[in-house]
Amino acid sequence: MKKFRELFEIFFVFLRLGFVSFGGGLAIFKIYTDELVKKKNYLTEEELLNFYAISQTIPGIIIVNVALFIGNKKGGFLGMLAAMLGVITPSIIIISIIAANLKQFAQYKITHAIFKGINMSICSVITIMSYDIIKKNLTNVLGWIIAIGAFIALFFLNIPIYIVVLATIIVSLLWMDCEGE
Amino acid sequence: MIEEILTFMYVGLMAIGGGLVTIPILIQTVVEKGWITLEEFYNIVSISEATPGPIGLNISTYIGYARGGILLAIIASISLIIPSFIFVYIVARAYNKYKENKYVKKVFKGLRATVAGLIVSTALGMYKIVVFNGVEENIEIGFSNFYKYIDYLSILGIVILFALQLKFKGNVIKYIFIGGIIGILFYYI
Numbered sequence: 001m002k003k004f005r006e007l008f009e010i011f012f013v014f015l016r017l018g019f020v021s022f023g024g025g026l027a028i029f030k031i032y033t034d035e036l037v038k039k040k041n042y043l044t045e046e047e048l049l050n051f052y053a054i055s056q057t058i059p060g061i062i063i064v065n066v067a068l069f070i071g072n073k074k075g076g077f078l079g080m081l082a083a084m085l086g087v088i089t090p091s092i093i094i095i096s097i098i099a100a101n102l103k104q105f106a107q108y109k110i111t112h113a114i115f116k117g118i119n120m121s122i123c124s125v126i127t128i129m130s131y132d133i134i135k136k137n138l139t140n141v142l143g144w145i146i147a148i149g150a151f152i153a154l155f156f157l158n159i160p161i162y163i164v165v166l167a168t169i170i171v172s173l174l175w176m177d178c179e180g181e
Numbered sequence: 182m183i184e185e186i187l188t189f190m191y192v193g194l195m196a197i198g199g200g201l202v203t204i205p206i207l208i209q210t211v212v213e214k215g216w217i218t219l220e221e222f223y224n225i226v227s228i229s230e231a232t233p234g235p236i237g238l239n240i241s242t243y244i245g246y247a248r249g250g251i252l253l254a255i256i257a258s259i260s261l262i263i264p265s266f267i268f269v270y271i272v273a274r275a276y277n278k279y280k281e282n283k284y285v286k287k288v289f290k291g292l293r294a295t296v297a298g299l300i301v302s303t304a305l306g307m308y309k310i311v312v313f314n315g316v317e318e319n320i321e322i323g324f325s326n327f328y329k330y331i332d333y334l335s336i337l338g339i340v341i342l343f344a345l346q347l348k349f350k351g352n353v354i355k356y357i358f359i360g361g362i363i364g365i366l367f368y369y370i
Contacts, residue, residue, distance in 0.1 A: 018234055020233060020354045020357075021233045021235075022231075022232075022361075023357055024230065026300060027353065027357065034353055034354075035352075046293070049292075049293045050276075050289050050292065050293070052296055053289065053292035053295065053296050054276070054292075055269075057197065058268040059193060059194045059196060059197050059264045060193050060194075060197075060261070060264055060265025060268070061203065061235045061261070062235075064237075064238060064262055064265055065265050065269055068262075068265060068266060068273075069273055072269065072273040073273070077270065080266060080269065084259075084266065087262075088255070088259065088262070090233060091232075091238050091239050092242055092255055092258060094232050094233065094234070095232070095239065095242050095254060096246060096251050098228065098232070099246045099247065109369060110369050111227075112368070113369035114361045114364045115227075115231040116311065116364045117360040117362065117365065117368070118231070118357055118361050118364065119310065119360070120335055120339045120364065121356045121359060121361075121363075123307050123308055123311055123339045123342075124339055124342040124343040125346070125353050126300060126303065126307060128343075128346060129300065130297070130300050130304055133296065133300055134301075137293040137294060137296075137297055138294055138297060143290070143293075143294040143297075146294040146295055146298070147294040147295065147297040149298070150295040150297075150299060151298035151299075151301050151302050154298065154299055154302040155301075155302040155305055161299065164299075165292065168291045168292055168294070168295040169288050169292070171291060172287045172288045173287060176287040176288070176290050176291050177287075178283065178287050178290055
């Protein structure tokens with residue numbers, strides 16, 4: 001019974017967040033940081049970043065992978081199932097409601113206005129988030145080199161993310177210094 | 182129904198590296214199979230961006246719904262996640278077993294730096310879409326013409342939201358809603 005309640009809680013957390021997760025992967029990542037790290041103590045921020053990094057290299061939608069990792073951490077295999085159901089249920093409900101008005105919805109001017117406004121808020125959210133993540137995670141010279149290299153590779157050179165991740169793994173194995181942690 | 186299950190599993194398996202990757206793969210599969218037209222597909226993409234939830238999941242759920250109502254919507258979203266599920270399960274076991282290993286720690290420290298670079302890159306991509314008009318219509322914006330496409334209203338909106346967030350902090354969900362309201366005020370009324 002206790003196990004069942006735990007699973008229901010995992011399901012319900014992702015269900016609730018699913019209804020308010022506007023703005024795509026990174027905004028959802030920030031919502032997970034606020035709700036699951038800071039409020040619920042499901043995992044540490046460092047662990048969430050680790051999951052986010054591994055999720056880049058696993059097939060599937062990144063933020064869904066992150067949710068599955070969190071489900072696994074909280075409740076093993078069944079926790080993953082609970083997280084999965086929690087993640088997909090809001091999408092199914094919302095889409096079933098608006099599907100009937102599909103064409104109109106996409107062409108309403110107000111839809112675009114709202115979307116533009118949401119994107120503006122995400123610009124400001126990710127800016128603050130970038131600052132936090134840089135401050136907490138770039139603690140040595142190699143960290144900075146990797147971050148700047150990854151930025152150039154992704155933003156200017158359009159190199160696929162999994163290649164950047166592979167390169168990071170090699171560089172980190174060879175030269176990363178973890179003393180004192 | 183088997184065909185739908187296999188198709189969405191294939192999409193889930195091939196989508197490595199983020200939501201934008203799902204879009205060309207979906208075009209190659211569902212549009213070429215004739216399940217929906219390309220125009221419908223782009224309608225679905227813009228709706229999925231404006232509704233809550235991961236975009237790739239929303240698109241797939243939508244296509245499932247368009248093809249066979251709520252039942253296929255459920256089947257599409259679960260099929261899409263099955264490959265993730267298997268991979269995450271395997272990787273999570275390995276992660277739990279080796280996370281205290283010295284080399285694994287080194288790798289994750291490096292990966293967190295990569296994520297920092299990734300997030301800054303995504304942020305700038307987002308600014309580009311929001312601050313310049315016409316990016317989504319694929320207008321080439323360079324040093325010679327960028328000033329013609331700047332949307333000053335959006336800069337104002339970002340500055341307002343940024344100031345609110347720095348002053349009042351709090352949950353990000355709140356600011357996403359405030360952003361939606363500012364969007365209506367600036368671009369609809």
